[in-house]
Amino acid sequence: MHIMEGYLPPLHALAWTVAAVPFVLRGARKVAKLMEERRETRLLLAASGAFAFMLSALKLPSVTGSCSHPTGVGLGAILFGPSITTVLGSIVLLFQALLLAHGGLTTLGANIFSMAIVGPWVSFFVLRSVGALGAPQAVGVFLAAMLGDLATYCVTACQLALAFPDPASGFGGALVKFLAIFAVTQVPLAIIEGLVTVVAVNLMLQYSREEMFAVAFLKGGAFLKGGAR
Amino acid sequence: MKRLNGALIAAALVIAVVPLLGRSGADFNGSDSEGMTAIASLAPGYQPWFKPLWQPPSTEVESLLFALQAALGAGVLGYYLGYRRGRREQNRAGD
Numbered sequence: 001m002h003i004m005e006g007y008l009p010p011l012h013a014l015a016w017t018v019a020a021v022p023f024v025l026r027g028a029r030k031v032a033k034l035m036e037e038r039r040e041t042r043l044l045l046a047a048s049g050a051f052a053f054m055l056s057a058l059k060l061p062s063v064t065g066s067c068s069h070p071t072g073v074g075l076g077a078i079l080f081g082p083s084i085t086t087v088l089g090s091i092v093l094l095f096q097a098l099l100l101a102h103g104g105l106t107t108l109g110a111n112i113f114s115m116a117i118v119g120p121w122v123s124f125f126v127l128r129s130v131g132a133l134g135a136p137q138a139v140g141v142f143l144a145a146m147l148g149d150l151a152t153y154c155v156t157a158c159q160l161a162l163a164f165p166d167p168a169s170g171f172g173g174a175l176v177k178f179l180a181i182f183a184v185t186q187v188p189l190a191i192i193e194g195l196v197t198v199v200a201v202n203l204m205l206q207y208s209r210e211e212m213f214a215v216a217f218l219k220g221g222a223f224l225k226g227g228a229r
Numbered sequence: 230m231k232r233l234n235g236a237l238i239a240a241a242l243v244i245a246v247v248p249l250l251g252r253s254g255a256d257f258n259g260s261d262s263e264g265m266t267a268i269a270s271l272a273p274g275y276q277p278w279f280k281p282l283w284q285p286p287s288t289e290v291e292s293l294l295f296a297l298q299a300a301l302g303a304g305v306l307g308y309y310l311g312y313r314r315g316r317r318e319q320n321r322a323g324d
Binding site: 003007010063096098105 | 237249257280284302
């Protein structure tokens with residue numbers, strides 16, 4: 001879903017950057033606050049970032065006959081909430097833009113907006129909604145990670161359709177084309193991301209419950225039941 | 230729980246491998262580069278106005294860096310889980 005360097009017209013690149021900056025700043029403040037108040041969670045934070053690092057490097061084949069990669073930010077959104085995850089995702093995107101020429105600096109704002117802002121927020125709201133419906137926690141985790149992943153790629157398609165509307169059918173026509181490329185390819189990958197995120201949460205619940213309760217409960221206790229709420 | 234995790238990982242692997250077997254004729258390009266192709270057809274005159282500051286000199290070096298990124302992530306994650314597991318077992322032994 002990385003929009004390549006220089007592939008968004010300057011005005012679009014600027015607009016998405018301006019839109020992303022407040023979220024990144026808010027996230028950075030939240031990370032600083034978390035490290036001050038709950039310093040014991042720093043290893044869990046590092047592990048969540050590492051999870052995004054790992055998954056977003058894996059280019060996987062899809063049923064459409066092309067390849068794409070998961071985002072890995074669903075886990076962070078589930079454990080730490082969307083704002084802190086914006087920081088984690090931005091670090092991944094900056095790393096890939098600078099060292100891999102994957103994505104770019106001019107498109108960093110747009111890519112942060114899709115992968116590090118919309119994705120985590122969608123994950124967060126899905127988790128809450130599913131939790132409110134009383135579904136099992138694993139179902140919530142799966143749907144949160146999967147739909148957050150999918151949402152990221154839909155945003156990328158929207159961003160490109162806005163920048164490159166179809167000469168005949170306009171924004172709508174271009175959106176259909178870009179969704180066919182990005183979102184359809186992403187469906188099986190999003191399912192994979194959902195499954196792997198459930199495994200990660202299972203392992204963390206098994207080995208580091210205390211740490212998880214320290215963060216997952218900070219903001220309204222997204223999904224875990226019982227414990228030190 | 231171990232069995233469930235194993236089943237979930239197995240399911241993820243199957244979903245990743247099925248396209249390789251079922252669509253063996255496909256070229257499996259990156260969706261990113263297909264997106265760029267779509268841009269070229271929608272706006273034939275568009276030229277990227279900024280170039281990456283640094284680009285991996287070959288696809289080999291690029292795959293090295295991607296592998297490094299995944300290894301770094303997996304390494305930190307594995308360290309974390311192993312550390313926590315060890316701590317938990319130590320605490321249990323101490324009780």
